[in-house]
Amino acid sequence: MNRHNPIGSGTPRSFLSTWTGLRRLLGGFSELIFPQVCLVCESTSKAPLCASCADGFSRITSPVCEKCGKPCERPVADCRECRGKHLHFTLARSGGAYTGSLKSAIHSLKYKNGKRLAAYLSRFVDDEAGRLMEAVDAIAFVPLSKLKEAERGYNQSGLLARHLARRYNKPLYTKLAKVKNIPEQHRLGFAQRGDNVKGAFRAFGKVPERVLLIDDVYTTGSTASECASALKQRGAAVVYVLTVARTPLDVSRGDRRRAVVDSCKCR
Numbered sequence: 256m257n258r259h260n261p262i263g264s265g266t267p268r269s270f271l272s273t274w275t276g277l278r279r280l281l282g283g284f285s286e287l288i289f290p291q292v293c294l295v296c297e298s299t300s301k302a303p304l305c306a307s308c309a310d311g312f313s314r315i316t317s318p319v320c321e322k323c324g325k326p327c328e329r330p331v332a333d334c335r336e337c338r339g340k341h342l343h344f345t346l347a348r349s350g351g352a353y354t355g356s357l358k359s360a361i362h363s364l365k366y367k368n369g370k371r372l373a374a375y376l377s378r379f380v381d382d383e384a385g386r387l388m389e390a391v392d393a394i395a396f397v398p399l400s401k402l403k404e405a406e407r408g409y410n411q412s413g414l415l416a417r418h419l420a421r422r423y424n425k426p427l428y429t430k431l432a433k434v435k436n437i438p439e440q441h442r443l444g445f446a447q448r449g450d451n452v453k454g455a456f457r458a459f460g461k462v463p464e465r466v467l468l469i470d471d472v473y474t475t476g477s478t479a480s481e482c483a484s485a486l487k488q489r490g491a492a493v494v495y496v497l498t499v500a501r502t503p504l505d506v507s508r509g510d511r512r513r514a515v516v517d518s519c520k521c522r
């Protein structure tokens with residue numbers, strides 16, 4: 256071996272073994288410095304979400320309110336949460352309850368740069384997505400204000416929508432915009448949210464006839480309804496809404512959240 260060339264000229268096997276060793280060493284260091292962890296509980300996990308956190312998701316199952324997707328004791332056309340509200344979307348469905356590890360996962364997706372969770376969370380709503388996808392021409396998503404999107408660097412609902420559009424081979428409609436600066440919905444009581452979002456969204460260009468609107472969380476339905484209204488003003492005939500999670504309300508107990516998905520004894 257040439258003393259001035261540690262790789263050893265003309266000795267490819269020696270070069271390969273040196274390179275492989277170096278790669279292993281660097282790989283080991285990178286795992287020591289940046290260990291792969293679950294983005295929710297921070298336990299060691301090769302996937303962005305560990306099995307224990309994924310198992311903790313509380314899935315919403317039938318029967319649900321036909322209109323807003325609230326879990327009910329039996330199928331109903333509307334429920335005490337959506338009855339009497341003028342909701343502009345055709346129907347809304349959600350994957351799970353906004354609680355426990357699902358709530359933490361969405362929090363991580365939005366506020367902790369947990370973009371790697373978007374693919375996983377988009378698959379979590381696959382059952383509902385699969386049922387709705389045949390009846391839609393395009394996928395849209397709830398926009399953030401330009402300032403908020405610039406601060407965050409991405410729109411979490413946009414990421415979810417992109418994964419779904421790719422998987423189901425649907426065009427993505429990206430011209431729904433937030434045109435009014437308003438206080439964030441989660442900072443307001445449920446009663447004020449409807450007025451707060453009025454006129455906050457606008458659609459541009461031609462909107463396809465049947466649209467699936469994606470958002471991360473459904474709370475009162477006000478945001479989804481205003482987006483649906485904006486889409487309809489530019490040509491949509493029906494707007495379905497699909498969210499990863501849903502915050503259950505119990506209007507009989509006033510304006511406060513419930514920690515679990517309760518069964519609505521409607522009618």
Ligand SMILES: [Zn+2]
Pocket residue numbers: 293294295296297298304305306307308309
């Ligand atoms: Zn975990």
Ligand SMILES: [Zn+2]
Pocket residue numbers: 320321322323324325333334335336337338
């Ligand atoms: Zn309902």
